[in-house]
Amino acid sequence: MLDLFRAELAKIIGNRWTTGLLLWVFPVGALGIGLFMLGVLVVSPNTYQRMFEYPYQWTNMVLGAWAFPSNPLGHMFLVGLTAVSFAGEYQWGTWKNILPYRSRAALLGVKFVTLSVLIIAAFLVTSVVFGGGFALLSTLAGKPLSPPVTAAALSDLWSDYLLQAALSYLSILVVSIYVAISASIMRSVVGGVMVGMLFVSVEPAIGFLFPPLALRWEQPLYLTISRLTPSYNFANIRSWIQAGQPSQPYLPFYQKLGLTVPADSYGFSLLVLTGWVIVGLALILWIFQRQDISS
Amino acid sequence: MSQPNAIQLHQLSKLFGKGKQRVVAVKGLDLEVAAGQVFGFLGPNGAGKSSTIRMIMDLIHPSAGSVSVFGQPVRQDRAVLRRVGALVEGATFYEFLTARRNLELLGHVTGSRDPARVSQLLAQVGLADRADQPVKGYSTGMKQRLGLAAAQLHDPDLIILDEPTNGLDPGGMQQVRALIRELVDQQGKTVFLSSHLMGEVEQVCDRVAIISKGEILRQGAVADLLAAQLQLIIRAAPLPEAAAALEARWPTRLADGRLLVAAAQGDTPEIARTLVAHQIDIFEIQAQKQSLEQLFLEVTAAAEDSHA
Numbered sequence: 001m002l003d004l005f006r007a008e009l010a011k012i013i014g015n016r017w018t019t020g021l022l023l024w025v026f027p028v029g030a031l032g033i034g035l036f037m038l039g040v041l042v043v044s045p046n047t048y049q050r051m052f053e054y055p056y057q058w059t060n061m062v063l064g065a066w067a068f069p070s071n072p073l074g075h076m077f078l079v080g081l082t083a084v085s086f087a088g089e090y091q092w093g094t095w096k097n098i099l100p101y102r103s104r105a106a107l108l109g110v111k112f113v114t115l116s117v118l119i120i121a122a123f124l125v126t127s128v129v130f131g132g133g134f135a136l137l138s139t140l141a142g143k144p145l146s147p148p149v150t151a152a153a154l155s156d157l158w159s160d161y162l163l164q165a166a167l168s169y170l171s172i173l174v175v176s177i178y179v180a181i182s183a184s185i186m187r188s189v190v191g192g193v194m195v196g197m198l199f200v201s202v203e204p205a206i207g208f209l210f211p212p213l214a215l216r217w218e219q220p221l222y223l224t225i226s227r228l229t230p231s232y233n234f235a236n237i238r239s240w241i242q243a244g245q246p247s248q249p250y251l252p253f254y255q256k257l258g259l260t261v262p263a264d265s266y267g268f269s270l271l272v273l274t275g276w277v278i279v280g281l282a283l284i285l286w287i288f289q290r291q292d293i294s295s
Numbered sequence: 296m297s298q299p300n301a302i303q304l305h306q307l308s309k310l311f312g313k314g315k316q317r318v319v320a321v322k323g324l325d326l327e328v329a330a331g332q333v334f335g336f337l338g339p340n341g342a343g344k345s346s347t348i349r350m351i352m353d354l355i356h357p358s359a360g361s362v363s364v365f366g367q368p369v370r371q372d373r374a375v376l377r378r379v380g381a382l383v384e385g386a387t388f389y390e391f392l393t394a395r396r397n398l399e400l401l402g403h404v405t406g407s408r409d410p411a412r413v414s415q416l417l418a419q420v421g422l423a424d425r426a427d428q429p430v431k432g433y434s435t436g437m438k439q440r441l442g443l444a445a446a447q448l449h450d451p452d453l454i455i456l457d458e459p460t461n462g463l464d465p466g467g468m469q470q471v472r473a474l475i476r477e478l479v480d481q482q483g484k485t486v487f488l489s490s491h492l493m494g495e496v497e498q499v500c501d502r503v504a505i506i507s508k509g510e511i512l513r514q515g516a517v518a519d520l521l522a523a524q525l526q527l528i529i530r531a532a533p534l535p536e537a538a539a540a541l542e543a544r545w546p547t548r549l550a551d552g553r554l555l556v557a558a559a560q561g562d563t564p565e566i567a568r569t570l571v572a573h574q575i576d577i578f579e580i581q582a583q584k585q586s587l588e589q590l591f592l593e594v595t596a597a598a599e600d601s602h603a
Contacts, residue, residue, distance in 0.1 A: 007403035014392045093387035097445065098404045100352045100376040292355035294311075294346075 004106060007098075008114040012085060022081040023118060026068065027125040034133035041140060052141040059147060059157045062131035066123055066164045070171040070234070075200045078119065082176040083192030085111055087183035095293045104288050112176070112281075119172060123165070163241060167234065170273055174230045175200060177280035184287055187295075204231040211253040220257055223250050227262070230276055233269035240266040299366030301453045301485040302328040302351060307360035309346050309509075320346040322509035323360065328487055328502075330365070330452070333479050335500035335517070336489040337587075339595055343509040344489045345384045348457050351487075352381055364453065377405065380451035382459055386442025390431035394422055394441050397430060398448060407449035416444035421470070435462030443471065447478075454478060455487045460495060468492075472499050493588035497521075505591055507598045517587065524590055527563065529554040530579040531570060540573040541566060546593060557585070557593050 012019055020028075041048040068074040089095045098107065135145055147153045178199050183192025207226045214222035226232060227250065239247035246263045254261040307324040310317055321343040328334045338344045349355040351362050353369050353376060361368055367375035388397045398413045417426045420440035430438065439462050446454050456475070460468040476499055478484040490496050496503060497517060504514035513520060530553055531537045537554050538547045545566070546557045558566060563582065570577055585593075 003403040003406070003408070007400045010396065010400050010403075011389060011392070014389065014396065016391065092389060093385070094389060096349075096352070096354055096381075096383045097387070097401060099354055100373070100379065100381070101405045103373070290356070292311075292349075294349065294355055 001106065001110065004102060004110040005114055008110050009118075012114060012118060015084065015088075018081065018084050019118070022077045022084075023122050025077070026065075026122050027129055030065065030126045030129040030133065034129065034137065037133075037137050038140075041137075049141055052138060052143050055146055056134065056138070057146050058131050058135050058138065059153065059160070061134040062127045062157060063160055063164050065127035065130045066161075066168045068126075069119065069123055070168040072200055072204070075172070075175050076197060078172055079175060079179050079196035079200060080193055081119075082115060082179040083183045083189050083196055085115055086180045087187060087189040087192040090184075090187035090293075090295070091189055093295060099293060105285055108180075108285060108288055111180070112173075115176060116169070116173070120165070120169060123168070127161075167237060170277075171230070171234055174273065174276050174280070177277060177284065181280065181284045181287065184284060184291070203229055207232050207249065211250055214253055215256055218257060220254075220259055223253055223257075226250060227264060228272055230273060233264075233272045236264050236269040237266060237273075240269075298330050300327045300363070301330040301365060302326065302334075302487060303363040303366075304347070304351075305361045305363075307347065307350060307362060308358045309343070309350060309355065310358045319509050321350070321357075324506075324509070324511060326504055326511060326514070328485065330485045331479065331483055332501040333475055333486045333488055333499050335496040335503035336487060336506065337491075337493070337496060337503055337591055338489075338506035339491075342506045344506060345457060346509075347506070348381070348383055348455055348487075348489060351455065352376065352379065352383060354383070377449065378452045379455060380446035380449060380453070381455040382439075382442040382446045382457060383455070384457050385461065386438040386445070388430045388438065388441060388445075391429060393427050393429055394433070394444075395426045397441065398445060401445055401448055405449040412448065412450075416447055417441075419474070420444045421467075436464065436467055439463055440467070443474070451484070453485045453487065455489075457489045458491065459488070460490070460492060468495065475499050493586065493591055497587040503587070505594050507595045510598075512594045512598050513590075520590060521585055521587065523559055524585050524593075525558060525560050525563075526583045526585050526589060527556040527558055527566060528579075528581040528583055529556060529566075529570075529577065531575050531577045533575070536573060537570055537575045540569055540575065546597065557589075 037048070037051070040051070069078060138145060175196065179192055179196035182195030182199070183189070186192060186195065206229050210222040210226045214220055232247070232249070235249070236247040239245060246265070248261060248263070251261050304324050304326040307321055308319070309321040310319055312318050324343075324347060336344055336347070346355065350357050351364065351369065353373060361370070363369065364375045365378060369375060388394075389400070392400065394417060395413060398416065399408070399410070402408045402413065414423070414426075417423050420443050422437065422440055422444070425433070425437065430441065433441070439459060443456070443459060446456065460471050463471065472495060475486050475488065479486055488496065488500060500517055502514070502516050503520065505512045529537065534549060534552070534554055538549060541547050541554075541556055545562070548555050556566060560582070563580065567577065567580060
């Protein structure tokens with residue numbers, strides 16, 4: 001398996017334009033922002049000082065790097081990367097070179113693992129660049145670091161960091177799996193990107209479109225469907241982490257229907273998201289195992 | 296104990312599409328390829344050659360029948376495919392990587408990670424000088440050469456080559472023919488060669504099978520097939536009556552004031568007697584050994600007629 005991982009890594013990294021534009025753009029962009037700030041310091045020190053008047057926290061900068069891949073814009077980049085990784089093999093006609101020698105499940109699994117490793121590495125570096133860069137720039141502006149770097153602050157950051165990174169990764173994984181399915185069915189990078197973007201755009205919209213339908217037709221099933229979307233469940237988990245209570249965007253709809261408002265637990269949302277991952281993985285494996293590689 | 300066949304196909308069939316869109320690509324193919332020979336697999340475009348090869352390599356799933364490689368059924372024991380190297384329907388690679396990187400990457404997949412072997416194969420196919428350039432700058436012929444190297448990378452016992460000389464210049468074609476013979480004669484490999492080029496097949500293959508519309512029309516040792524089938528060139532008068540007298544039993548055609556008859560060697564006396572019985576004057580009957588190309592055209596044309 002390590003051999004397959006090495007091969008997949010060489011393939012993705014070797015596709016320099018794709019990984020450059022869709023993945024390395026994040027850490028390089030973070031570095032670029034830092035260099036821009038240094039430029040501001042050189043050209044206009046007063047402007048630079050004004051930029052640091054707001055009491056930013058370096059810990060938020062470190063965590064903020066992980067917010068990007070889980071928002072719709074960040075998803076778009078990773079949709080492209082996943083589509084190239086999966087549909088590329090069809091488009092380049094290269095599946096026929098490798099499929100006879102390894103199990104299809106292993107080849108699929110290694111693609112997900114390699115993409116995951118690269119994405120995690122890229123955002124790990126991005127968060128270090130953001131946090132470290134901000135600390136440096138802040139020091140150059142003569143501002144003390146907030147919060148001070150203490151063992152307690154680092155411990156708090158560590159647990160928040162793991163949680164934020166895990167949630168972002170889970171969000172990327174859900175999108176990647178469904179992009180991989182569409183890329184494998186359509187056998188085209190463009191097709192994979194299009195369907196992936198549709199998924200990224202339509203899936204959160206279900207949460208807005210279905211509740212009014214539930215009211216119109218007095219059908220609570222539409223509210224239940226909305227509660228099963230990844231977007232709702234990610235928001236619910238975040239709400240439990242940040243506010244210690246469930247996210248209840250559908251409360252007015254349940255009340256108007258005269259129903260008890262369900263308070264979905266943290267565990268419920270994790271279960272639903274795990275369901276999306278398992279069903280997606282089973283689906284792509286089933287499709288790929290049955291697929292004829294005829295080009 | 297006898298060595299198992301390198302390839303054994305039993306009632307192999309493949310249908311694509313459903314309902315009215317259904318296409319029969321391969322129909323009940325039975326084929327045995329003994330180890331240690333060059334086996335030619337001939338057929339016109341769309342005959343089912345590539346579909347058959349893809350089923351051997353487990354890239355597409357048979358609708359019916361089975362494929363065994365070295366005695367192991369491929370669908371049940373895919374590990375046997377590690378003994379097979381293939382160049383399937385045009386060489387394709389990761390174009391953003393160099394030739395060397397492509398082979399190294401393939402080596403990770405096939406379990407053959409010897410950099411010296413990669414260099415040796417690149418030199419063998421004449422790509423040593425361009426080995427570290429991205430494949431996207433390669434011509435079709437260069438990609439085919441790289442495909443030949445890739446097919447040999449893990450030192451397989453069976454090498455399947457689908458139109459390996461496509462895009463090669465005459466010198467390159469000759470090198471490939473020599474390489475194929477060397478693989479079999481000196482290294483004891485088995486080569487399954489699919490090709491349109493009859494001259495190429497006639498020169499390198501020990502046995503051939505001719506396939507058309509998914510069915511095998513003829514198979515056997517090249518020498519036997521060609522010896523069994525002659526072309527008789529007959530000068531006689533009147534020629535139209537001569538053709539009419541023979542065409543019920545033998546394929547005939549008129550060309551340059553002569554009558555050309557495809558027949559088995561043993562049929563010559565009977566052809567002569569038939570012409571005499573029809574009061575046709577015979578001036579000359581000349582027997583000419585058929586080329587594989589003539590045999591191929593004749594066999595596939597007859598199949599076309601029977602399907603029509």
